[in-house]
Amino acid sequence: MYHYISRLSSTPTFLAAMENLHMQSKIKHKTLKSKRKIFILGALASLLIVAAISITIVQSQKTSHTTHGGGEASAVVKSTCAATLYPELCVLTINAAAPAASASMNSSKDVLITALNYTITTVERNYFTVKKIGTTRRSSLTAREKNALHDCLEVIDDTLEELRSSKLQLRDYGFRNYTLADHKERLMSLLSAAQTNQESCLDGFSHDGADKKVRRALIAGQMHVFKLVSNVLAIIKNLSDTEMANNSNSSSYLGDFSKGRKLKEWPEWLSAGDRRLLQATTVTPDVTVATDGSGNFRTVSAAVAAAPEGSSRRYVIRIRAGVYRENVEIPRRKTNLMFVGDGRTTTIITASRSVGGGSTTFNSATVAVVGDGFLARDITFQNTAGPSNNQAVALRVNADLCAFYRCDMLAYQDTLYVHSLRQFYTGCLITGTVDFIFGNAAAVLQNCDIHARRPNAGQRNMVTAQGRDDPNQNTGIVIQRCRIGATSDLRPVQSSFPTYLGRPWREYSRTVVMQTDISDVINPAGWFEWNGNFALDTLFYAEYQNTGAGAGTANRVTWRGFRVLTSAAQAQPFTAGNFIAGGNWLAATGFPFSLGL
Secondary structure (H helix, E strand, O other): OOOOOOOOOOOHHHHHHHHHHHOOOOOOOEOOOOHHHHHHHHHHHHHHHHHHHHHHHHHHHHHOOOOHHHOOOOHHHHHHHOOOOOHHHHHHHHHHHOOOOHHHOOOHHHHHHHHHHHHHHHHHHHHHHHHHHHHHOHHHOOHHHHHHHHHHHHHHHHHHHHHHHHHHHOOOOOOOOOOHHHHHHHHHHHHHHHHHHHHHHHHOOOOEHHHHHHHHHHHHHHHHHHHHHHHHHHHHHHHHHHHHHHOOOOOOOOOOOOOOOOOOOOEOOOOHHHHHHHHOOOOOOOEEEOOOOOOOEOOHHHHHHHOOOOOOOOEEEEEOOEEEEOOEEEOOOOOOEEEEEOOOOOEEEEEOOOOOOOOOOHHHOOEEEOOOOOEEEOOEEEEOOOOOOOOOOOEEEEOOOEEEEOOEEEOOOOOEEEEEOEEEEEOOEEEEOOOOEEEOOEEEEEOOEEEEOOOOOOOOEEEEEEOOOOOOOOOEEEEEOOEEEEOOOOHHHHHHOOEEEEOOOOOOOEEEEEOOEEOOOEOOOOEOOOOOOOOOOOOEEEEEOOEOOOOOOOOOOOOOOEEEOOOHHHHHHHOHHHHOOOOOEOOOOOOOOOOOO
């Protein structure tokens, strides 16, 4: 995982400076590959950077002369773009996308739809640019670089899906019965994920010197898309805030607690049927997986492959007791799947991909969930690469509306990758060392046991490394009513291995720990920097009503971005009722852990 400064320039000088920053990473880089290979990749990078910058300059020059009638953009375009982080790019985008209409646009809706359409077109072009790199220079790339390019194509394709879904969400905007506030959380989640994908593409090329040459070739295009999506996100955020302020019937993002509404249990996106499946002692499966051949399939991957695509009903895969040594991916089109194990100590999916073994962080996941609406219970997800192989993910989730109940995620560095979109974990065990809960989803962990384990000599344990990289993103990690402690191998020597609640992976990193029992494994400072003063003013780290030997805040860090919450009103926005489901809840089911405060 590598941080970057979000307001990026596309000049060669800045790109070089960016590479210097990225050299200061948490991975000890390997020695450079052959000079011949670096020369080839360097030449490729230079050509692509020049091409990207040339396109940007040409487009800027072109758009500055293509406004309607040679005039300036309309006041609506300017005022709408003023709410974005990149207002000049926003105006240029509208002028380039609609040169004949820019000067006469009279609604923010027109600006929004135009900016979104332009962004989709740009991402489509970017996909083929990245694909061309993989085909024209394949023989000169390492196995990891090939994997990283594959990751890029996958997340760019995800970006297209998320942008197109956003467009569908906005299809009826401006017509009867449509309020943007009703669609806000979904739109914010989709666009936040689309931004995160650009970072994930680049992260795959941050592991050694040769990788970085390819990375240099991609950074201009990826960050251009990042900023385009940022502007669309900012426009929606501003419009939604305005609309909600003027519409007394719509609920606010922070939830309306002044009217005495009682928060119930489980998030609204878990139907009553799904909640019963998560809690039931027995579940009727659609198919069964068993290593001894007594089920429909012997491997989990085979069962997933045979599952229906785009299922509108819950499709249950029972995984009987056994150790399943495989990497499993739930593809995007395999929606509403559910894994039901025989028990977290008996049903185990395990593998050992790692960055140290030549994988990318993204691709190292033992189980990767991309299909929306995924549920799992009573299973262990494990990566056995060990503490010396750097990043090695047990579970990666970049899918919306996913929930995990009584599951274990076991690994060392980068155990649980809460990559993007909305996720809920309850009654789970997560163990690891460095940054072992990380990513840029809107994720709530409740009633979980979160245990640091013994790392390599000289390492520090970091419970979280949250990746929010735009202040308008609705993402963050919330740890509520959990227990943060140490595994049996760490406890006797924990004084030799400092452990912290987290460090800021990205500029606007956001993590909240509340109503949680924190043992003395956590250093009194609580939090640790990523790289000098990076993000210490812009992050949002908060603690509220924690207990235990490590919960005292008297000696916590004094960063501008850290705060101790002192009232329920300050903590309410980070309850699962607000943070991942907009404040609406179903009737109580008897589950003892409320998702309010």
